Amino acid sequence: MIQPRHTPFEAYRGRRAVVTGGLGFIGSNLSLALRAHGAQVVVIDSLVHGCGGSPANLKEFAPEIHVELADIADSDRVPEHLLGADVIFNLASEISHSADPADASRDLELNVCSQLAFLRLCAQHAPRRRVVYTSTRQVYGPPRYLPVDERHPVEPVDFNGVHKHAAAQYHLLMTRLGSIDAVILNLTNVYGPRMALGVPGQGFLAHFLAHALKGHSLRVFGDGRQTRDPLFVEDAVDAILLAGLASLSEHRLFNIGNPEAWSLGQIAELVSEAAHLPPPRLCPFPENRRIIDIGSYSTDTRLAHSVLGWQAATRLPEGIRRTLQFYGRQTFGEVSPKASRYAAVGAHDQSA
Numbered sequence: 001m002i003q004p005r006h007t008p009f010e011a012y013r014g015r016r017a018v019v020t021g022g023l024g025f026i027g028s029n030l031s032l033a034l035r036a037h038g039a040q041v042v043v044i045d046s047l048v049h050g051c052g053g054s055p056a057n058l059k060e061f062a063p064e065i066h067v068e069l070a071d072i073a074d075s076d077r078v079p080e081h082l083l084g085a086d087v088i089f090n091l092a093s094e095i096s097h098s099a100d101p102a103d104a105s106r107d108l109e110l111n112v113c114s115q116l117a118f119l120r121l122c123a124q125h126a127p128r129r130r131v132v133y134t135s136t137r138q139v140y141g142p143p144r145y146l147p148v149d150e151r152h153p154v155e156p157v158d159f160n161g162v163h164k165h166a167a168a169q170y171h172l173l174m175t176r177l178g179s180i181d182a183v184i185l186n187l188t189n190v191y192g193p194r195m196a197l198g199v200p201g202q203g204f205l206a207h208f209l210a211h212a213l214k215g216h217s218l219r220v221f222g223d224g225r226q227t228r229d230p231l232f233v234e235d236a237v238d239a240i241l242l243a244g245l246a247s248l249s250e251h252r253l254f255n256i257g258n259p260e261a262w263s264l265g266q267i268a269e270l271v272s273e274a275a276h277l278p279p280p281r282l283c284p285f286p287e288n289r290r291i292i293d294i295g296s297y298s299t300d301t302r303l304a305h306s307v308l309g310w311q312a313a314t315r316l317p318e319g320i321r322r323t324l325q326f327y328g329r330q331t332f333g334e335v336s337p338k339a340s341r342y343a344a345v346g347a348h349d350q351s352a
């Protein structure tokens with residue numbers, strides 16, 4: 001019989017983890033992985049309207065993962081969960097990108113004001129604890145060179161990028177002040193099971209997948225040649241888990257993406273093929289999207305690899321197939337034996 005291989009994640013067994021934004025796409029996958037690795041998990045999420053959170057993301061595991069429906073800034077309900085926490089994963093966020101100043105206040109409230117209040121609660125009730133904060137590649141703006149490393153200038157093209165950068169800087173400042181012990185991960189586009197396909201503003205991959213699942217053929221803005229390096233959510237979760245454990249000295253900010261970049265046209269073709277749809281069509285860029293488009297992007301992951309020991313493991317065609325399979329509209333052929341490892345562990349957990 002094959003024995004499960006030793007992973008660094010066994011260190012989470014018995015540990016108490018707080019996951020903010022844990023009802024959302026990445027946060028729910030992270031919470032399930034932590035639970036599968038034997039951690040005690042508390043989720044703090046206020047199910048902000050327009051974000052990707054849903055109680056359905058964790059409903060099968062409801063008795064095992066405590067969910068506190070609260071804003072992360074709630075000084076009455078959050079502190080009791082921070083007391084005794086060994087590690088804090090701070091994923092609560094608005095992720096929608098907009099260049100419209102009318103949307104900036106909401107983004108400021110969610111991504112900066114709530115974050116600052118939360119960090120003050122962390123400093124008070126979980127001093128010097130590891131806090132992993134998920135920021136975004138969007139902070140870099142249009143890349144001046146590829147692949148983008150951690151020294152790339154920060155020049156966001158939208159309010160979300162400015163606010164995510166500000167929140168990351170608050171984490172780093174409070175680390176320098178000795179209040180918390182933060183790690184920042186600048187994530188590229190993440191996709192996979194539990195992404196909020198029905199919610200607008202969740203990025204091009206959610207848009208492609210949602211359309212494909214409805215049987216609609218895909219359209220690609222522009223010439224379709226801009227590159228992206230989409231990351232399967234299990235790989236993003238692995239990076240977050242490693243960041244929660246890493247001993248750090250010099251570096252506290254890591255770019256997390258897929259070493260393999262694809263053009264948007266190729267990605268649309270992959271999704272269309274997997275969903276048995278006609279080939280995608282090109283169409284002109286709408287002006288409100290063109291001004292916040294960053295052109296091509298790919299991630300330099302060498303630092304994350306050398307310091308965190310992380311690298312992506314899932315190639316895009318397999319990730320897309322597994323994502324479409326999760327949403328269950330079609331049978332997309334054989335799934336690799338590694339597939340759905342969290343679902344499998346979850347099933348085991350339930351029967352235990």
Ligand SMILES: NC(=O)c1ccc[n+]([C@@H]2O[C@H](COP(=O)([O-])OP(=O)(O)OC[C@H]3O[C@@H](n4cnc5c(N)ncnc54)[C@H](O)[C@@H]3O)[C@@H](O)[C@H]2O)c1
Nearest residue numbers: 021024025026045046047048051052053071072092093190
């Ligand atoms: N999804 C991606 O492709 C991507 C890319 C780069 C970075 N990120 C980052 O990863 C993190 C998770 O993203 P996601 O895709 O899972 O988003 P999501 O919208 O699916 O989940 C975010 C969750 O945070 C909750 N939330 C927001 N503000 C809150 C507050 N003040 N108090 C309590 N809960 C709050 C929402 O209710 C939601 O459930 C975010 O920090 C995001 O910026 C995501």
